Amino acid sequence: MVLLQIYEFYSHIKLEINEYESIDYPYIYDSKTDILKKRILIIGASGQIGTELTLCLRKKYGNSKVIATDIREDDGTLSTDGPFEILDAMDYKATEDLIIRYEITEVYLLAAMLSATAEKFPMRAWDLNMTSLFNVLNLGKEQKVKKIFWPSSIAVFGPTTPKQHTPQKTIMEPSTVYGISKQTGERWCEYYHKKYDLDVRSIRYPGLISYKTAPGGGTTDYAVDIYHKAVKHQKYNCFLNQETTLPMMFIDDAIRATLSIMEAPKEAIKVRSSYNLSGLSFNPTEIAASIRKKLPDFEIGYTPDFRQKIADSWPQSIDDTAAQNDWAWKNETSLDKMTSIMLENLSS
């Protein structure tokens, strides 16, 4: 019944926004006026998620409406077809100025220090991950922006969390700096929503796999590196052991999830900390076997390093029933399909 109502509502809106017929994601609830006024700021846009998210949002809403920013100069990927600005996510005033200048309505905050790098620079990681979040939350509280997306991670879970089908609500005792920063961030997101009615939305991404941009120093990066070696017909030496099963997801699914949660009606978002999101679960042996279906001579070896301990503290699979129920989330890409796409794109 609820799904039927959602469908009827969507059909109605779709008729109203017929000039946006290129929109190919199913859950569009913004009014035509909201869509026309929409201006998106992406902070940390040059990274693994930001690059693909920026390109996808530009395709959907128009190049000029999506302002990509990063602390690094762009290599042409994001600055050729749309606005690109240098922005330090730690700089509140500079962020506020950009929001005012471009009449921003939504912010996607992707700047962060990821799990493996954060273990090397704990205080810098804490500083960046928390200061950047407080900056956008406070700009939201001051009503300078209407809606915020901030990603959390499976790193919010720890060694005492149930490892299989980890529930939405469960024991969370993260043992990494990155995980502690993400769990704290979740508490603050929920607090700003409850206290100031701030529309902040979040997903606990699993390890993400993509071919356009290199990953940025996470514990699941092996699942990208392995494809780069495979297409060069080289042996891959994995920094995790062969039994390390972790939750993972192909980038297209992660981007679709991000757009879906941001486009769902405000009332549908019942979890204001962060949603569990499940895609795939596999270990290095299984991804190697999937590669061998295409490249039978592919070889893998194992030399676990400090990242093994981080991986051992995380869940193996995730229960995302809440995301399925609240905003109709469903993963689409299987391990073998992802392998085909990765090998094809990295070979060309």
Ligand SMILES: NC(=O)c1ccc[n+]([C@@H]2O[C@H](COP(=O)([O-])OP(=O)(O)OC[C@H]3O[C@@H](n4cnc5c(N)ncnc54)[C@H](O)[C@@H]3O)[C@@H](O)[C@H]2O)c1
């Ligand atoms: N990639 C994954 O597997 C994964 C999984 C779970 C959660 N996440 C989360 O998603 C978000 C994006 O991750 P990603 O994989 O794209 O990271 P990434 O490291 O690839 O990209 C982060 C970007 O932020 C930029 N940046 C760093 N410091 C900055 C600063 N002070 N100001 C502005 N920009 C700055 C970097 O230059 C980089 O381009 C992060 O919050 C991360 O914790 C990612």
